[in-house]
């Protein structure tokens with residue numbers, strides 16, 4: 001079971017004391033790691049997702065370590081769920097200062113085979129769900145109180161072969177990030193995005209095992225020669241939500257080891273000499289990290 005105390009953080013204690021954070025997809029993977037870090041730094045957190053059991057297990061882990069966490073079952077593909085989920089989050093935490101739009105997913109498929117229903121599911125989740133979650137957070141709280149938002153997207157800068165649907169959706173969110181930063185800055189709201197490369201998470205385990213060797217191989221195409229860790233993504237999210245980023249809005253920060261700047265004249269070489277920030281995915285999951 002994941003814990004809050006076993007995590008490394010470079011941020012100071014109580015950094016987010018008095019703040020309220022909603023993390024969609026917060027029950028697992030990158031979202032959970034962000035939630036643990038924010039809770040460890042003093043924020044109240046709501047973890048939102050479709051599966052109550054996963055959320056409650058994650059909440060228990062954070063609570064055991066002294067963090068304040070709540071579970072809200074919410075499918076961001078459903079308008080009513082978003083409206084009631086945001087209202088419930090505000091009720092539970094007494095506010096909504098920070099939003100991490102992390103819920104998302106897709107399935108690998110050649111473009112010619114993507115069925116309309118699958119296309120719609122991916123667009124509804126990653127683009128439409130992200131937009132309306134943010135709009136509802138704005139309408140119900142941030143318009144009058146300000147806030148900070150981070151959208152999790154992906155490395156789609158050269159297109160996204162085998163994942164045309166998510167490439168299109170994430171490019172849309174990259175653009176939305178800039179639009180909303182322009183429109184809502186006057187309300188004291190900053191909106192940024194983080195674009196992870198290939199990150200070792202529970203999410204990858206949901207793909208067909210046949211896909212795994214391709215992902216492993218692709219993950220060597222960056223300057224670290226490895227997959228990123230949840231902690232490396234969460235650190236970027238935490239920074240962008242923090243007061244240290246008070247002059248940053250409308251940007252997308254790439255957390256990909258340089259994957260998106262791959263150049264055929266100088267492809268990544270060697271074993272990878274850059275240290276891992278926190279290589280604890282497996283060990284944290286099985287509780288062996290102190």
Ligand SMILES: CCC/C=C/C(=O)SCCNC(=O)CCNC(=O)[C@H](O)C(C)(C)COP(=O)([O-])OP(=O)([O-])OC[C@H]1O[C@@H](n2cnc3c(N)ncnc32)[C@H](O)[C@@H]1OP(=O)([O-])[O-]
Pocket residue numbers: 104105106107108109115117118119121122125154197198203204206207215
């Ligand atoms: C390099 C990697 C980088 C990125 C990594 C990550 O992001 S990892 C982290 C992220 N984690 C993840 O990405 C993992 C989670 N992924 C998911 O949950 C799904 O991909 C989802 C996002 C579509 C939601 O699906 P859901 O179950 O909630 O939705 P639903 O039941 O409504 O289905 C809608 C329709 O979609 C279609 N369709 C769905 N799957 C396949 C497929 N494998 N094959 C073909 N088609 C597929 C199918 O048409 C289906 O309708 P049907 O034929 O059943 O009537």
Ligand SMILES: NC(=O)C1=CN([C@@H]2O[C@H](COP(=O)(O)OP(=O)(O)OC[C@H]3O[C@@H](n4cnc5c(N)ncnc54)[C@H](OP(=O)(O)O)[C@@H]3O)[C@@H](O)[C@H]2O)C=CC1
Pocket residue numbers: 024025026027028029030031048049050051054074075076077102103104105106125129152153154155195196197198199200201202203204206
């Ligand atoms: N791992 C990687 O290499 C990369 C990941 N990303 C993105 O980072 C984000 C987190 O992924 P990761 O941690 O890896 O994988 P996970 O699959 O562990 O996380 C996705 C989370 O989103 C939730 N979710 C999915 N659909 C919905 C929905 N309709 N409404 C509410 N919650 C939903 C899931 O919970 P539930 O199913 O219970 O609802 C799950 O907790 C995703 O957007 C992913 O696409 C981007 C680039 C690379």
